Amino acid sequence: MLAAAGTDKALDELTIQVTIKNMSFHVTGYGREGEPTAIVVRNDDGVTHGFYSPLFKETPVRLEGEGYQVTGKEGPSFRLDPGKTMTLHFTKGAPAAPLTMMNPLRRHVIWCDMHPDVKGELFIIERRGG
Numbered sequence: 213m214l215a216a217a218g219t220d221k222a223l224d225e226l227t228i229q230v231t232i233k234n235m236s237f238h239v240t241g242y243g244r245e246g247e248p249t250a251i252v253v254r255n256d257d258g259v260t261h262g263f264y265s266p267l268f269k270e271t272p273v274r275l276e277g278e279g280y281q282v283t284g285k286e287g288p289s290f291r292l293d294p295g296k297t298m299t300l301h302f303t304k305g306a307p308a309a310p311l312t313m314m315n316p317l318r319r320h321v322i323w324c325d326m327h328p329d330v331k332g333e334l335f336i337i338e339r340r341g342g
């Protein structure tokens with residue numbers, strides 16, 4: 213969608229929902245490069261899970277909620293105890309030319325750094341080659 217110059221209003225934060233259940237990630241929603249995006253992570257399992265993505269190496273993340281941050285050997289990771297919810301706020305890249313339907317949906321892997329079999333993907337609409 214194109215915004216007319218001078219009439220920009222506050223952009224709503226896009227939300228990606230991640231539920232961890234039965235030792236797997238269930239992901240809905242997507243983010244968009246240059247716009248504030250929130251990943252809402254809920255742990256429905258009976259064990260503590262980790263949440264890591266290489267995305268967090270290049271993009272600063274603000275944590276809210278009941279999770280906590282740890283420093284893993286591959287950069288910042290997060291921990292979420294059973295029954296808890298946390299929100300990770302970030303903006304990938306910078307606002308620039310408007311994105312269109314032609315922009316690709318790029319996948320970013322996510323995984324639990326405590327259980328190697330628990331992994332999934334996030335989707336973010338990005339500029340080609342960006």
Ligand SMILES: [Cu+2]
Pocket residue numbers: 260261262324325326327330
């Ligand atoms: Cu786990």
